[in-house]
Amino acid sequence: MATAPYNYSYIFKYIIIGDMGVGKSCLLHQFTEKKFMADCPHTIGVEFGTRIMEVSGQKIKLQIWDTAGQERFRAVTRSYYRGAAGALMVYDITRRSTYNHLSSWLTDARNLTNPNTVIILIGNKADLEAQRDVTYDEAKQFAEENGLLFLEASAKTGENVEDAFLEAAKKIYQNIQDGSLDLNAAESGVQHKPSAPQGGRLTSEPTPQREGCGC
Amino acid sequence: MSENKVEMSAEIVQNANVQPQQNNPLSRKLNKILETRLDNDKEMLEALKALSVFFTENSLRTRRNLRGDIERRSLSINEEFARIFKDVKEELESVNEDVHAMSTCCEEMTSRLKAAKEQTQDLIVKTNKLQGENHRLEVRAQVAQAFLTKFQLSGQEMAALRGARDSPITEEFFRALTRVKQIHEDVKVLLRTNQQTAGLEIMEQMAVLQETSYEQLYRWAQNECRGLTQESCDISPVLSQAMEALQDRPVLYKYTLDEFGTARRAAVVRGFIDALTRGGPGGTPRPIEMHSHDPMRYVGDMLAWLHQATASEKEHLDALLKQVTVRGVEENMQEVVGHITEGVCRPLKVRIEQVIVAEPGAVLLYKVSNLLKFYHHTISAIIGTSVATLLITIEDMNVLSKKMFFNSLSLHASRLMDKVELPPPDLGPTSSLTQTLALLREVLASHDSSVVPLDARQADFAQVLSCILDPLLQLCTVSASNLGTADMATYMVNSLYVMKTTLALFEFTDKRLEMLEFQIEAHLDTLINEQASFVLIRAGLSYIYSCVQQHSTQQGPLSTLPGMDTSSLKAAMVQFDLPPPPLVFYDCDYSVDQSTDGSVSSTVSPAFQTAWYPNGGVLKIGAVQHSYFGTLPNFCLWIRQYKGTDPHRTEPHHSVERRHYRVFQC
Numbered sequence: 091m092a093t094a095p096y097n098y099s100y101i102f103k104y105i106i107i108g109d110m111g112v113g114k115s116c117l118l119h120q121f122t123e124k125k126f127m128a129d130c131p132h133t134i135g136v137e138f139g140t141r142i143m144e145v146s147g148q149k150i151k152l153q154i155w156d157t158a159g160q161e162r163f164r165a166v167t168r169s170y171y172r173g174a175a176g177a178l179m180v181y182d183i184t185r186r187s188t189y190n191h192l193s194s195w196l197t198d199a200r201n202l203t204n205p206n207t208v209i210i211l212i213g214n215k216a217d218l219e220a221q222r223d224v225t226y227d228e229a230k231q232f233a234e235e236n237g238l239l240f241l242e243a244s245a246k247t248g249e250n251v252e253d254a255f256l257e258a259a260k261k262i263y264q265n266i267q268d269g270s271l272d273l274n275a276a277e278s279g280v281q282h283k284p285s286a287p288q289g290g291r292l293t294s295e296p297t298p299q300r301e302g303c304g305c
Numbered sequence: 306m307s308e309n310k311v312e313m314s315a316e317i318v319q320n321a322n323v324q325p326q327q328n329n330p331l332s333r334k335l336n337k338i339l340e341t342r343l344d345n346d347k348e349m350l351e352a353l354k355a356l357s358v359f360f361t362e363n364s365l366r367t368r369r370n371l372r373g374d375i376e377r378r379s380l381s382i383n384e385e386f387a388r389i390f391k392d393v394k395e396e397l398e399s400v401n402e403d404v405h406a407m408s409t410c411c412e413e414m415t416s417r418l419k420a421a422k423e424q425t426q427d428l429i430v431k432t433n434k435l436q437g438e439n440h441r442l443e444v445r446a447q448v449a450q451a452f453l454t455k456f457q458l459s460g461q462e463m464a465a466l467r468g469a470r471d472s473p474i475t476e477e478f479f480r481a482l483t484r485v486k487q488i489h490e491d492v493k494v495l496l497r498t499n500q501q502t503a504g505l506e507i508m509e510q511m512a513v514l515q516e517t518s519y520e521q522l523y524r525w526a527q528n529e530c531r532g533l534t535q536e537s538c539d540i541s542p543v544l545s546q547a548m549e550a551l552q553d554r555p556v557l558y559k560y561t562l563d564e565f566g567t568a569r570r571a572a573v574v575r576g577f578i579d580a581l582t583r584g585g586p587g588g589t590p591r592p593i594e595m596h597s598h599d600p601m602r603y604v605g606d607m608l609a610w611l612h613q614a615t616a617s618e619k620e621h622l623d624a625l626l627k628q629v630t631v632r633g634v635e636e637n638m639q640e641v642v643g644h645i646t647e648g649v650c651r652p653l654k655v656r657i658e659q660v661i662v663a664e665p666g667a668v669l670l671y672k673v674s675n676l677l678k679f680y681h682h683t684i685s686a687i688i689g690t691s692v693a694t695l696l697i698t699i700e701d702m703n704v705l706s707k708k709m710f711f712n713s714l715s716l717h718a719s720r721l722m723d724k725v726e727l728p729p730p731d732l733g734p735t736s737s738l739t740q741t742l743a744l745l746r747e748v749l750a751s752h753d754s755s756v757v758p759l760d761a762r763q764a765d766f767a768q769v770l771s772c773i774l775d776p777l778l779q780l781c782t783v784s785a786s787n788l789g790t791a792d793m794a795t796y797m798v799n800s801l802y803v804m805k806t807t808l809a810l811f812e813f814t815d816k817r818l819e820m821l822e823f824q825i826e827a828h829l830d831t832l833i834n835e836q837a838s839f840v841l842i843r844a845g846l847s848y849i850y851s852c853v854q855q856h857s858t859q860q861g862p863l864s865t866l867p868g869m870d871t872s873s874l875k876a877a878m879v880q881f882d883l884p885p886p887p888l889v890f891y892d893c894d895y896s897v898d899q900s901t902d903g904s905v906s907s908t909v910s911p912a913f914q915t916a917w918y919p920n921g922g923v924l925k926i927g928a929v930q931h932s933y934f935g936t937l938p939n940f941c942l943w944i945r946q947y948k949g950t951d952p953h954r955t956e957p958h959h960s961v962e963r964r965h966y967r968v969f970q971c
């Protein structure tokens with residue numbers, strides 16, 4: 091059968107959460123377009139972006155759902171957590187209140203995603219060092235206590251933006267490799283590329299554990 | 306040489322003879338001899354040299370024999386010469402003979418050549434002709450080759466096209482197909498020349514090739530698409546290329562898209578059902594149906610899932626059709642996404658209908674309706690406003706929930722009317738009014754925080770308001786119908802005021818607010834008039850008041866009228882200034898809220914004030930101001946003239962029994 095070349099081996103679904111104005115949409119835009127959107131309007135509901143990136147030698151398509159931080163959309167955005175393989179939880183290092191709300195965001199994320207969902211904490215606007223309101227160490231400690239990855243980034247300069255998405259993807263990929271993420275289950279947040287395009291039998295797909303590096 | 310010498314000596318002799326008179330001949334001879342330059346006379350030198358060879362002995366005898374010797378020598382030399390020359394002559398004769406022979410030979414050759422030339426002439430002509438022919442043929446071969454490369458496929462290309470039957474489609478296939486197309490196009494040139502037959506033949510050949518190739522490509526693409534039934538769906542670049550090629554065959558293109566749509570549709574339906582009933586790995590996230598007891602969560606999760614699925618499917622289609630340039634691709638995509646998402650409509654509809662029909666209450670119905678509206682908006686941003694069944698389903702559900710919502714409101718209203726509550730003793734709003742307003746507040750609040758864009762929000766606002774407010778107003782009027790005029794007006798003002806304060810918290814209520822304000826004013830007017838006549842009657846001034854009002858100049862001065870004399874008036878004014886007996890005033894709180902500038906005004910109701918202080922006091926309230934220009938002012942002005950005092954300055958010392966009802970109870 092056809093062994094046509096494919097564009098990627100896996101699709102990972104991500105969500106970006108956090109208070110309004112912390113720069114979630116800017117992070118997504120910087121990641122997908124490599125540009126900073128200085129005056130970005132508030133997100134209405136959810137927005138969507140994709141990018142293919144290479145993770146541990148595998149081409150992986152990231153499908154990213156950027157949620158609105160405004161409280162009135164909470165009910166809507168909660169429905170987007172399900173089936174996310176990765177969650178970027180963002181706060182603004184210049185606004186302490188956005189950091190203080192993290193535990194509420196984390197509760198939502200824990201309740202509404204899989205146990206395997208990789209959560210990365212991102213302190214955004216790292217370019218505004220002079221206005222810093224949350225220290226690196228404090229946030230780092232919070233992340234460690236809660237088993238989160240952590241990075242400070244800037245959607246403006248692009249610093250660490252790529253890494254934020256990459257680190258999470260690496261962790262997810264690692265979970266696939268060691269078998270802790272069950273790809274055959276629906277809504278694991280990861281989709282494996284079809285190995286036999288003709289078959290169309292979901293159940294006949296081999297367990298992908300050992301398959302990771304064969305391309 | 307010796308002969309020369311002889312001649313020379315003879316000459317000398319002659320010269321001596323011919324010119325005897327010229328000097329002495331001997332001396333001349335001598336001179337001549339002397340002048341002779343032997344060095345320069347080479348011949349003489351040679352002669353002397355030769356002589357020296359054989360004349361070795363200079364004696365008389367030898368001198369006498371010299372002549373003979375010389376002659377003998379000369380003879381022998383000549384003989385020698387003749388002998389040698391004879392040889393030369395013989396040689397020459399032999400050479401001559403050879404030359405002759407050669408000449409004959411040459412002649413013979415020439416004639417033979419001539420003959421040969423005559424014989425080959427024909428051949429040469431023929432050869433030349435053949436060479437010309439050869440050249441022509443070579444040119445033709447080149448032309449033919451060029452023709453073939455231009456109008457025929459190479460073996461490789463042919464193989465690429467043929468091979469597609471049982472091996473996957475590759476880049477080469479597309480290159481060959483492009484060539485076939487090109488040839489088919491180019492060959493039209495031939496039809497305009499005298500190569501029409503070839504042109505037609507090639508055209509037909511290419512047409513056949515094209516058809517079979519397209520068909521193979523279609524089979525392949527169809528097969529590829531048929532396999533795309535898993536949740537993840539990566540479109541291979543070759544498949545995109547196949548779609549690009551197939552766009553030239555609209556029917557095949559459409560069938561392939563249909564196949565794709567059908568496969569994806571199945572995948573989406575399965576994914577949706579899985580999400581509804583199976584949930585994630587190990588049960589997290591939990592199946593959506595686990596939340597069916599929470600309508601907002603249940604409906605929200607389903608719609609969010611569909612939103613995400615729709616966005617993914619649109620991406621797949623974008624990838625599939627990214628190289629297609631034919632007009633209307635965008636419509637194609639919308640159509641296909643519509644087809645793909647059609648499958649989930651039934652399960653979605655059944656579930657949402659269940660939620661709606663279960664009558665979760667007006668507020669929830671309204672929230673569900675708004676949620677549906679939001680997702681209609683969000684999803685149509687992806688698949689356009691085409692008539693996609695999914696959008697129609699969502700819209701239908703929206704209409705249904707809206708309808709059920711208004712039904713629920715109407716039901717509520719008709720229940721109110723069924724059992725009209727009497728006004729409470731304090732003439733404040735009834736509990737059914739407060740409850741209904743609480744419902745309205747909740748509905749409006751949910752609208753306010755809803756995710757629906759502003760303009761869409763405004764649309765059904767009027768309907769919500771009229772659905773709740775109109776029956777409420779009716780209810781108030783009905784329940785007030787048995788009250789006296791003042792009580793009725795007070796009750797109405799109180800009720801209208803609660804409505805007004807409820808509405809004032811929300812946007813898009815300006816028109817309603819204005820209407821309520823207007824109604825409040827009207828009832829305040831009534832109240833003022835009631836209070837005024839009450840005060841006049843109580844003070845016994847009503848007769849005087851009507852006299853003043855009806856008085857005309859023809860009647861003469863007012864004081865001449867009966868009962869209008871100074872003492873009567875003075876008595877009446879004393880009565881008016883006396884602390885009045887306990888009066889019942891219904892403070893409708895206007896003065897309390899708005900005139901905060903003094904203790905007096907803050908405790909006195911506007912109606913009372915107007916009656917008492919027409920010219921001053923608290924006239925800051927629109928509703929009260931209105932009556933200032935009514936009937937009371939004339940009267941009061943007149944009274945003031947009489948009293949000669951400005952009642953405005955007088956401290957009122959009336960104890961007013963007030964039944965104060967605060968509107969801001971919440």
Ligand SMILES: Nc1nc2c(ncn2[C@@H]2O[C@H](COP(=O)(O)OP(=O)(O)OP(=O)(O)O)[C@@H](O)[C@H]2O)c(=O)[nH]1
Binds near residue numbers: 108110130216218246
């Ligand atoms: N200096 C600086 N400004 C940033 C950075 N990231 C975002 N901003 C600014 O912060 C503002 C809010 O950014 P958004 O990306 O719209 O925030 P959001 O989290 O998506 O907000 P919601 O959509 O309302 O939830 C914008 O005006 C950005 O210009 C950053 O890294 N540095």
Ligand SMILES: [Mg+2]
Binds near residue numbers: 159
């Ligand atoms: Mg945003």
